[in-house]
Amino acid sequence: MIDPRLVADDPDRVKDHLSRRQQPDLHPIVDEIVDLSTRRAALLTEQSELRNQRNVLSKQIGELYKQGLRDEAEGLKATVQQGNERISSIEAELAQVVSTRDDLLLQLPNLLDDDVPTGASEADNQILRVWGEPPRFDFAPQSHVEIGARLGILDFEASAKLTGARFAVLRAQAARLERALINFFLDVATQEHGYTEVMTPYIVHRRILEGTGQLPKFEGDLFKLHGELNGSDAFLIPTAEVPVTNLHRDEILEEEALPLQYAAFTPCFRAEAGSAGRDVRGMIRQHQFHKVELVWITTPEHSAQAHQTLLGHAETLLQRLALPYRVSLLCSGDISFAAQRCYDLEVWLPSQNAYREISSVSCFGEFQAQRMALRYRPDQEANRKAKPRPAHTLNGSGLAVGRTLVALLENGQRADGSVELPEVLGPYMGGELVLRPPSA
């Protein structure tokens, strides 16, 4: 979340960012937070004074008893009891004020980075560069659905039997290709780009999702477990970002330990609420898909550079796979709730004659760190205590596995119905780099 102090001190700046995000309707929330912060400060001061009085008097009572001065002690007790009543009412109001303020704070999206272009929609995103050439076909290119059916490796009828729409069954070479991509992505990340691989739970508690910003606003996008798990509401993760970024919540990391770089393969579960009718066919938009996610935890001084590095890591993967893609910088109206700056990598899909998102590389600044109490202690000069500061977090897909598989099938398709895969996957596919129909 945004630093509560910043909201209180410079509400106009916050409102300006909300306007850029096309959300001026949130302005009243800012004003409310300012009021609540003022009230909170007053209550805190009064509470602190009363507690001090209680502590002082309680000590006196103890001593009076030791000296056998019971009557004097009883008199003080009455005073303390009176104070306690006032403390109780202050505490009640304080709890109310703080929880209301925090609820509101959690609803505010992140501040935007200066270089985020102002715009209303996807159409205003800035295309930064285009890599590779969309392949030319001397036949009408088919979609991965047709290709997969002809090869007998994508089976949407089977998945429909199991769980209905927006699921897929992968067979034979498709299943192997999915697994190959996972391993390829993880190997590059861990062996070349310095990431530590982690495997995490795929079910997390509510507060974990609040930490990364999916909750409280987007509960409808998530699959929620029925009933509680270990004492809390629990959800299927929509991305590895959630468990991985939260790995160090409630910690204070030493600056010299930063940056932390994690790579995680997980399935991702998304309800896809509100996307009815969009991309219903095929593997583009699924309730369950696989993704390798790259996560950074670093300092405010290094996060901008880290963002570029991370972007480069994701791009490397597309380049090795020889998939044509472009990079865009999301505008203020299209960028997600928690992000401060975000690049999308979009891969070329011949069947759609369009670039489609395959990776989203975001810098969150301290937004997530504030929410999850993820801090670091800056390197300090001798004898000078350095206060802990919120760390900066980043993440990027590296890459979405299902969509990569789709892109490979569609870009690698040939007139005879076979598909040619890039060289780099050789070791992962047992050297079989051409997928052929069963009869061929």
Add this chain to the structure above:
RNA sequence: GGAGGUGUGGCCGAGUGGUCGAAGGCAGUGGUCUUGAAAACCACCGACCGAAAGGUCCGAGGGUUCGAAUCCCUCCGCCUCCGCCA
């Protein structure tokens, strides 16, 4: 699922309802000593809120009390045994 135990500062580990934010040890930091290092010795050494005074934090949340790390309740984590299971 059944039974029992346990949860204190970076780590280990004392702790009685009252002056405990918490003994002691280790680690760490600064210093004395030394040519240097080690050893020894001395000092410092948690976090949060606050301009400050001061306040809060002994797994979490409630309760009892003038006062709770210490008593009571609920929850969570960890450990051991049994059962079940990949």
